[in-house]
Amino acid sequence: MPSPIIEATGIQKYYGDYRALTDISLSVANGEFLALVGPSGCGKTSLLKILAGFEDLSGGSLTIDGRDMAGVPASARPTRMVFQKLALFPHKTVAENIGFPLKLAKRPAAEIDAAVRHMIELMRLKESYLTRFPHELSGGEQQRVALARSMVSQPPVLLLDEPMSALDAKLKKSLQAELKHLHRHVGTSFVHVTHDLEEAMMLADRICVMRAGQIVQLGAPAEIYYRPADAFVAGFIGDTNLLPARLTPEGAGLRFDCDALDCAAPMLAPGQLAPGLEQGGEALLMIRPEMLRLLAPGETAEATIEGEVAEFFIRGASIQYRVAPSGGGAEIVMDLPGTSVLPAQAGDAVRLGLTLSDIFAVRP
Amino acid sequence: MAMQDKSWRDGALQLSTLPLLVIFAAFFVIPLGMTALLSFQGTQYYRLVWTWDLDIWRDVFGQWHYWRIMWRTLVMALVCTALTTVLAVPIAYAMINRLSKWSHHITLLMVFAFLTDAVLKTFGWVLFLDRSGVLNGMLAGLGFGPGAVDVLFSPTATMIGMVYNLLPYTIFTTALSMARIDRDLVLASYDAGATRLRTFFEVTLPLARPGILAGAVLVFVLALGVFLEPKVMGGGTSPMAAELIRQSFETRVNWPLGAALTIVLIVIGALVLAAAGGLAAIRMRRSKA
Structure with a gap:
């Protein structure tokens, strides 16, 4: 069994009196594709933000890549996020967007250029896009640029916050296949938030079904589908x-x-x-x-x-x-x-x- | 990127813009034209004489005194624009990001200050900065000698007044621009490994540029035309263009001279704005915020 890259123990999150997460314990194996699934308001996005470092813990502990994450800001974490609305920098070119994490890491320009070109190829984008701005690209292409930006520095953990929810069904299908392919190719651990159990079953090695701030069931897709923990999980798909x-x-x-x-x-x-x-x-x-x-x-x-x-x-x-x-x-x-x-x-x-x-x- | 806008060919639309066109012509273009015509006349015994010659223009360009005042006005306006921009950016950033809980209160206070009559505020500064005023009184209480701060009736005092009165324009436009920045872009920058400071320069500042530029243009145009601050706080020792123009019209009753100086000031302002606009256009040619 590979060692866990993420180890969460008894995570609590309060917003004032509102309990967003109650006693979440979960571990993600190195290289695993984990999907967090649940209806809106179930706490899946809160959990992702806690992993990314955008939100503080109210209780519990979190270890990523062997380091305790208490007090570690988002900028110093070994995670990268793909945002729901992509959050590409509108004033930077595609090349500048993709190379941004490397530029911040003060890597030499030649290395950044090579890495950006490698990502462009991996994401099947055209080289002529490098000097374009995000708004000059189609939705699917922007999606790939966002993925490229978060993968370019080869982070141990990639966090995906429903990045495909805005795409039409056909484009979604082809990008899902590409995401699965990408995961196999790079060996990074993926934590993918979605409200679509079908998508989760397609992509993930394990699925974590959440409701009202708690984990209802955590298991392989077949287990979730054929042996649901309760009527909520059973009725969640189809x-x-x-x-x-x-x-x-x-x-x-x-x-x-x-x-x-x-x-x-x-x-x-x-x-x-x-x-x-x-x-x-x-x-x-x-x-x-x-x-x-x-x-x-x-x-x-x-x-x-x-x-x-x-x-x-x-x-x-x-x-x-x-x-x-x-x-x-x-x-x-x-x-x-x-x-x-x-x-x-x-x-x-x-x-x-x-x-x-x-x-x-x-x-x- | 270029929009295929054909609305200018729409006859009905053209007709509906007619009233605005008439108002602009009547209250802006025609008076400006008349001002230009006026500068080619002369005066005799405080009366306008229709001479149609270049005497006034010869006078305006030939006198060192006018050159000096125009130059001073331009420098003061540019310095004021630079100072307000440098001050407004951190203030707006703090309002939107760090003090967002109180941003409504801060805005309200600023609007109050902004809407208070400029004459009152400017005289307030005089009372504050006077040799025997509030500031020196407080400093004396702290053990400084009498009249420790002696800036009143100097160009420095004029600049303090100008920056104070014009600062809200830049703060408002910059804060508006910053408030519109998607929070996710800032998070994305943190996520990519940027510190807060780095994020400010990589994301916040470039995306707030339209607001900062708009504020700078407003302040520059308004700063070219200030007359209250040089008179009240500068004590009239270093007059600026607006005061000179006022004197030409009112005190010296030399309307053609006032008209010529007005034209000169407008041209200076237009040239500087055109140059700044050209620079900004080069930098923003392809990117779109």
């Missing part, structure tokens, strides 16, 4: 089915009672439970839309849902069905692989099937 159920211990596993599911042997294994449900109780059964399938007449499954197609959306790679269960309750969302022949039309009576091991139970 359309997820959360079916209310009652769990009771029986033998090695738990029996579940769920009105929405027809099931001959309603049992869950211990590995299908979020923490706190080992003893049973009220729970929500999380079923991801892509886990459901459409059953042909006579076909059977471990669990089934009967209903009527209320709506469907063709989304290219997938077709999303919203099915009103005949037993009542919330609409069930099902994603099927896209085909040119629609398997069901709106108004059709359908039977959905799923495998019990695809269910994961979380606390309501």
